[in-house]
Amino acid sequence: MSSLKSSSPQFLWTPVKALWWRDVIRFLRQRNRIIGALATPLVFWLLVGSGFGPSFHNSGSSTNETYLAYFFPGTIVLIMLFTAIFSTISVIEDRREGFLQGALVAPLSPATIPLGKFLGGTTLAVLQAILFCVLAPLAHIPIGFGQALLLLPAFLFVGFCMTGLGFLVAWPMDSTQGFHAIMNIFLMPLWMMSGALFPMPAGSGWLYWVGLLNPVSYSVSAIRDALMIGTPLVPLSDYLFSLLITALFGAVTFGVSYYLVAHPKKKT
């Protein structure tokens, strides 16, 4: 029998911490995952960045921003998305034939599994994003103390959102193939239509509305604003607004995840 009442806050925290720690350790012990989540966006950034570079002109920006620099925040979001996908896709098999089976028959609050998973995924996504920032000088993006101060909260919230998106797709899934399908028809377009690859047109038109309503747009702009590229200097309020929307979106993904775990499908 457990030594703590399952309703005490301490009881929630102990298993959450264990699940969180487990996700980080697992990731660090699978070096190919670290490389996989980092290498694809990196190659993408270098190839697409170099290829589009000469023909790129951002009408919204008054400076001669290179495409490599423009694409930098979008690449960070892609790295975080990939990291989050790798850490949440494991849920599909884990809950059927792995460690999570045991968690599902333990007297846990329905918040435990999503919370542990979100914190684990966020930690990994933030670490990968920081690792990628080492390449900022290649795109002539200076990262000083000020940028770092703004980047960290942006990374935390964006990591949380990306993990949330991954968890929402993975939890109801029966197979990893299904996850890949959703990733290609839903998650990748969400990223492409976020201003990550190209500036979303201002004014009107469907692309404008897609960009406005797409929560990932705010992830990209929070990071872009934090890097303060695209001068004249972005006012702090722009950054804070993007951060707020990102935080709200993260809260929504967590709320829905909680609901999914608390109300399992009858047929499972």
Next chain:
Amino acid sequence: MNSHDAIVIRDLTKNFGERRALDHLTLSVKRGELFCMLGPNGGGKSTLFRILSTLMQPDHGEAEILGHNVVLEAAAVRARIGVVFQAPSLDGKLTIRENLLCGGAMYGLRGKELEQRLRDAVAVVQLEERLNDRVETLSGGLQRRTEIAKCLLIRPELLLLDEPSTGLDPAARLDLWAALENLRRDRGVTALCTTHLMDEAARADRVGIMSAGQLVALGTPSELTSALGGDVLSLTTRHGADQLAQRINQHHEIVATVVEGEVRIEHPQAHELAARLAAQFSNEITSVRVARPTLEDVFVARTGRLFAEQGNE
């Protein structure tokens, strides 16, 4: 409910679309009993396991574990039972020790208490030397022992085991059963185990046999086999088994049935009958086998089918 019962199942029914996985199942398991639910794949025992371990809700009927309803009081049930899954609920990338620490944390255990319980649990399954080995490098038997150690951390009053012998060699199976018997003796732990292996079921205190979602037999292994009324005589034939069975039924006051191309007869004096039939139908019969009845024979007698003929779940 009787306070001597650890598990009480009443009229339990579960459908998957058109298919009925559990069909008005009623059963009770006493405290301290080692109970085996035997059945072929698709017989409904996995569904029963999932309902008892609170992972699935029945459509109809109810189940109580240690006095708590598995649907209405799932948290109370979960705090008292240890569940051993067919595919062990372990993380291959973590060591045995790390798996146990994480597993204990799921029950709010931590610090010194968790360390103490961890030492106790690994001692029961004799894994002290392997604590720092990664689970993915262990054999199936060691993984199963790790899984059991993880369950023991919570000091369960009852263990639910789903096909625990899957992937184990015969020696590891013996170890597993020795561990279960020790737990029952030292701590009064009740165990319900599903299996499709006859020899495993034969070690239990009582056996329930399931087929098509129904309980077709229930009793101690010796009660079940002795109820068959003698030994089992199996004949293979040169021509049709059906024809031979028919002729035997005409000439003798016995019941010969055909199961998978063989003529089967249960008879108190099977040896004498074997000699008589071999002489009488010497042109037909190609082999004669007389054996003590096994649980498989009980299954055949109750369902008219061989174990292997059942579909997959």
